[in-house]
Amino acid sequence: MAIEIQDPELKEMFKHGLYFHGHLCPAMPLGLRAGLLARRKLGVERAKSKELMLLSETGTGHLMQCFLDGVMMATGCTYGKGNCEKLNYNKMAFILIDVVESKAVRIAIKPEFIKQALKSPFMERRQQGIPPEMIEPEIAEAAVNRVLNLPEEDVFNISDVYDYEYVYAQEGPPEFCEECGEVVFGSKARVKKGRILCVPCSRYKG
Ligand SMILES: [Zn+2]
């Protein structure tokens, strides 16, 4: 069996997504598809800088959190650039905001799809605690092919495009910790007993 992808852009992103993500699983490709769908709905390219903002409703400690890696790859919204935030609702949904045009779209995975997916051989093994990279390749590939090739309307709930004004927090001037001397950007310095300290120094000393 091989991975079957019709859409050329999705096919290209899958290669990079897999390299970035590290293992073959259905949730990352599901995120790729969802992110691409959101971008096309808004009519935008991948974010080069902060022109898009991603508010992901996923969280940590659940089986489908890999989804977010796919969404980040498809949208170009990343933690490093600061245009990705996790809301930790543990939901399979996200809002993609076009910051320039003040428009947004919300995409959620259909509950019926998730119900089915949780009963798949791949997810059964995950629920038994088997790590994704230890699952038989043919089972992983079948799960991935299903995610990539089911009709859009069977998988995604897509909102209409709606108005959404997003303003990034302003960065403060750099400061220097009076304990360790290291630089602290963006008003994250703490004042303790009259001294300007970085977070670790303020928390663990004195
Ligand atoms: Zn994964």
Ligand SMILES: [Zn+2]
């Ligand atoms: Zn310090």
